[in-house]
């Protein structure tokens with residue numbers, strides 16, 4: 001794992017380092033925009049957002065072109081260096097101001113209650129500590145702020161969920177940038193104290209063979225406006 005200078009004479013490791021996966025993802029994700037209809041999903045994911053938004057695990061920045069003009073600023077957190085560089089290039093081409101920042105979901109490098117919205121797409125599968133990451137999302141959202149999510153997870157019948165679990169224990173995470181197949185994003189959001197808004201379960205791709213990654217959910221959750229202290 002390469003080391004990064006912090007400017008203080010010390011060196012820091014990249015929080016996430018998956019250079020081969022990053023290059024692979026950069027290629028397949030661009031194809032999936034048209035071939036799998038991901039561009040339309042991103043459009044729905046972000047429609048209606050406004051104000052300051054934080055995007056966690058922005059990857060190569062494919063969401064950026066879909067932010068509506070009502071969004072005043074996006075802070076895009078991306079820990080993987082190769083993907084982050086691609087995200088910077090994508091930020092230069094989009095209509096909304098996007099600041100691409102290194103960092104990990106488990107320790108977001110931003111102030112508390114600083115954002116009106118948060119976006120997580122295809123990220124909860126990969127973070128090391130889901131409760132901690134969602135705790136951080138909750139911390140940085142203002143009370144009443146919205147989380148927009150598009151995630152894949154556990155699904156299908158018994159054979160499929162057994163397959164997902166078996167892959168999670170063996171080859172899948174090391175070959176796919178730490179991705180897990182059998183997580184449950186809806187339960188994770190609920191457990192983290194978010195109020196679940198409307199969400200829709202969907203298959204990706206919508207037609208054709210069902211893959212271990214096909215079981216997706218698209219929706220909104222909120223940090224409660226009034227919280228018990």
Ligand SMILES: C[S@@+](CC[C@H](N)C(=O)[O-])C[C@H]1O[C@@H](n2cnc3c(N)ncnc32)[C@H](O)[C@@H]1O
Pocket residue numbers: 016025029056057058059060061062063077078079080083103104105106120121122123126127128177178
């Ligand atoms: C499958 S990609 C999705 C990228 C992008 N969100 C999208 O919709 O195309 C997963 C992303 O999660 C990022 N990631 C992995 N672990 C992370 C963590 N602990 N904190 C934040 N992002 C993380 C990866 O670097 C990668 O960019």
